[in-house]
Amino acid sequence: MNDQAARERFEALWAEHHRAVHAFVLRRIDDRDAAADVTSETFLVAWRRLEHLPEPSLPWLLGVARKTVANARRGSGRAQALIARLEREPDERFARDPASPDDDDRATERVMAAFNRLSESDRDVLSLIVWDGLAPREAAAVLGIAAPRFSVRLHRAKQRLRQLLDHPSDPADAPPGDSASAPPVMETR
Template sequence: MPIDTEAQFTDVYRAHYGDVLRFVRRRADPMTVDDIVGETFLAAWRRRRELPDDPRPWLFGTARKLMLNAHRGLRRQSALVVQIQRAAAADGHESMADVAIQVEGRIDLVAAWRSLAPADQEVLALNVWEQLDARDAAKVLGCTRAAYAMRLTRAKRRLAGRLNPAAPASPALSLTH
């Protein structure tokens, strides 16, 4: 979708600024968020004639690369907030036992999330928080759709294993002749 005018770029900016901002806020140090978002749209302006019809995955991919550059040499810290189930009771009233179970579950989920490698966190976040389909998430990560699907499956398994370490491991594949 080549962009020829400033007005066309302004439309793209307005349509995607909020998504890019949220995407970066979840991942970057708060002190660098505005710079990364600004640099993302500067890159989009410079490449405006080459933008795809749906620029959202391209913008996410560009923002991701800028964040990686900003954090080169340092392990990225997770800035995602783990959100789990809403009120357990249909009537909105919860007993203290229900609240305790929810708190314990949140603590377990946060601990499991933090124990994941940053690559697993990113794959899961693109699926859950950004709600990208496999094709678009693969574009963000710069890999094939099949590679993304495999990474997502493996990340889900690792998260599930950390949430329930007593669960039996999936049976190994056996070769038959």
């Protein structure tokens, strides 16, 4: 591939997937500057391997981004800091105004509280499908696992989320009027 063709292919790749890759990274890294760095590193890897990129390329790019995020976390300890901050501070986007309680807001708040209580692995599996809009086969490629294994993980993650929604163990997750003595959540792995 000549330089001009490589440049055009890379520019098309960037235009088509930069936004999705950056959004994927932002959901995993709290620091916007660090997320921009990881996104840039992801596309640097794509540039270096341009002639060997699979089609469709988005699952491959998200897989590279996922590994780059993991490397960044290992190097700086951002994962522990993020988890600690999320435990201390509720997500303000889902905070409800007590003066005007809205059923949709409460439902969203309840789902997000249950989602945040899932393991990182379950959150990854569900977010690849729901937020990133990938098909199970594409999401499996991002995680570097076989599609049938991904389907099993997706099924189990959905079950655990459903269980947390049906039987919240934290009274803050329970809808108004629910008893605080909800049955305990049992993990099935």
